[in-house]
Amino acid sequence: MSDRANIPHRSASGDRRRAERDIVLLGIIAASIIMLVGHASAVMPGVLEFLEGEGSGPAQWAASALLLNIALIIFGWRRYRDLVGEVEKSRIAEEEARELALTDPLTGSLNRRSILPLTEELVIDAEKADKAVAFVMIDLDNFKQINDLNGHRAGDCMLIEIAERIRAHLPRGAKLARLGGDEFACVVPYDRSSPDLIDQLAAKIIDSTRQPVQVNGGELAVGLSLGLSTSVELDQPGPNMAGELLHMADVAMYHAKKTGRNRYDWFAPEMERELKLRSELESGIRRGIMRGEFVPFYEQQVDVETGELTGFEMLARWQSPTLGLVTPDFFIPVAEEIGCIAELSEAVIGQALADASRWDPSLTLSVNISPIQLRDPWFAQKLLKLLAEAKFPPERLEIEVTESCLHENIGLVRSLVTSLKNQGVSVSLDDFGTGYASIAQLRALPFDRIKIDRSFIAELGRSGDNAALVSAITSIGKGMRLPVTAEGIESESVRDRLRGLGQFKGQGYFYGRPEPAEKVLARLKSEARLAEDCKTEPRLQFGDPLKDLPQDEEAGDDAPRAAGA
Incomplete structure (x- = not known):
């Protein structure tokens, strides 16, 4: 069976033209040969008589006609050979064109x-x-x-x-x-x-x-x-x-x-259905970004020892009109694969910065960054632009990068981390303990904090005991002067175990589930922890008549909370 099925051949008109040229040329040659025979029969007797000395030879016009016939036959035959050569070259070129149309030139397949x-x-x-x-x-x-x-x-x-x-x-x-x-x-x-x-x-x-x-x-x-x-x-x-x-x-x-x-x-047929759902999901994510369906939720971060609220971690949610509220573990991998994670992340971070600008200035905002975003050499500039647009102090923002980022392009990561830190943004290493980072990398990169992976914290409240491992990570942080955050605190017993292992900032369902911006704003307002509740009095200048007024030492609890307190 031929591999060249369904490949176009030479055009019919081209074949017809070649055939017509062949027939005409062969007809001319055949007519010339017939004429040659006729002229030769008339001329040759006179030639023979002339050679024998018995006559004056053939008529001049007859000899000329004979020679013309011979020349015409020679010319026609040579032209026919040239035409056959042209046809053969054309056939070879067409064959090569068909080969190119049939095969991949690199692999020959x-x-x-x-x-x-x-x-x-x-x-x-x-x-x-x-x-x-x-x-x-x-x-x-x-x-x-x-x-x-x-x-x-x-x-x-x-x-x-x-x-x-x-x-x-x-x-x-x-x-x-x-x-x-x-x-x-x-x-x-x-x-x-x-x-x-x-x-x-x-x-x-x-x-x-x-x-x-x-x-x-x-x-x-x-x-x-x-x-x-x-x-x-x-x-x-x-x-x-x-x-x-x-x-x-x-x-x-x-x-x-x-x-x-x-x-x-x-x-299998179910693969088709799964692929269709995947296609719909990709389209939904792209539409959702344009329509603002991706919104920030906030998880509390507290001082484990005192229970005081210190800030929030922003977690993206998708308010899909067809799927409802979708968590990031469902849509983030898809957004990364289809190349729109940066656009999605920047849109949600921009909303989060606007929300956090209304909080107590002492509260920080932490955001996770995709490894794909860290491959962008302009990421730091894009983030600083978002900070400027929201008029949000860089000192209140903490960027979290995962350990897996360290093995992709350590040079680029170092450049981005350094650039952000130079602008006042803090950078923490997320999911520490999963086996990627080394002490050398921690020393080489100027991180401000490490976060223990939630899987280690969860084991503290179960039969498996990771207390020694958590304690070791805490010692590393202490030795390198890096504060530690514990993720996944789900119960009071886990909280109590952590208190005995060191000083931590903690987060998890024990302190509350992630909430939308409106609920966080309402709760902070009820606790007088909005920016508008934390305005300080003007600083007293030399010669101010108020400076000599007696201060009420008991007014501390009722005084407005100062920025950074």
Whole structure:
């Protein structure tokens, strides 16, 4: 079976013109030969008589006509040979154009244009032979990072090698195509009674591509995510059956990538529904950002020893018109994947700064920053712009970054942290203790605080006891002069255990669940802890007549709260 199915051939008009030129030229040559025979029969007797000395030779016009016929035949034959050469060159050029239309020039595989019609042919032939066809979608995991870090030439070398490794495992009759970028597809005929052969093929492809690829004297490794579909799942062969197989395999590949990568999955109808929900979720997030549906909620932060409120951590919530109130663990990963986390985060931080500007000036605001935002070298400037727009003091803002950020680009993180600190913003290391950060990194980066991961704090109130670990982290903070925040304080017993381990700022459901801005504002107003309740009297100047008035030492509790108290 040809791999070049459904590829356009030479135009019919071009073929017709060539054929007409061939026929006309051959007709001229044939007529010239006939005329030559006629003229030769009239001229040759006179020539022979002349040579024998018995006559004056043929008439001059007859000899000229004979020579003209001979010249015409020679010219026509040479022109015919040239025309045949032109046709052959044109045929070779068209063949090369067809090859380019059929194949991927980098890997020599088929391409998207050719694989679909070829798939339809294979499915039709398989149906006649009571067989089936599997469509295998292959996507390289994290290939973009290889291109970004090593250059496109290294990426091309890897694609060529991966294509060769895949091709080496394909059975006879199977076809390989590169659909574009880092996506490949295989079409594999197989016996309906042995679908496990496709499972074995997928496992071999994954295993073979795990081995590092030698590129420019170094080694590069990449994983694969595979999605499998089969013609058995098609209701009946139709005009778009190749497109359906590709779509089903693509859905299965996406599922494999989402559930762990470097694995394969067969298509199942529920994957389609899940993908549809995912698409709706992505669209909803984009619309929600434009409509202001993402809002800040606030979780209290208190001094564990005294119970005094010291500030709030901002937590984003999505007030979706269809899903209701959605927590960040549901929409943040999706927003990061679709590339709109920065826009979402900046919008919510801007609202939070406006809200916090109405609080008691002694209360701080903490906000979490996505690792993706820290890859933006302009992040610090964007944040400072938000502070300026809200007229919010940088000293009251605390940025929280996770330990995982430290292993992405430590140089960029150091630059951003330093830039923020120079403007007065505090920076804390979140989720400390999960295994990423080292003491050397803590010393290298100018953090202002560390936050113990909530999983360690939660264990203090259960059978497992992390008291020694929490105490060790507290000692690290004390030794490095870094105050410590404990997340996830859920009960009084956990609070009491922490009091015995050191000094902490704490947060968790024991102190209250996250609340919207209106509730926080109402509660602070009831406690006289709004900015308007904390205005101080003008400072007395030298010679002020009020300076000699007696001060009431008992008025401390009733006096207005000073900024920073």
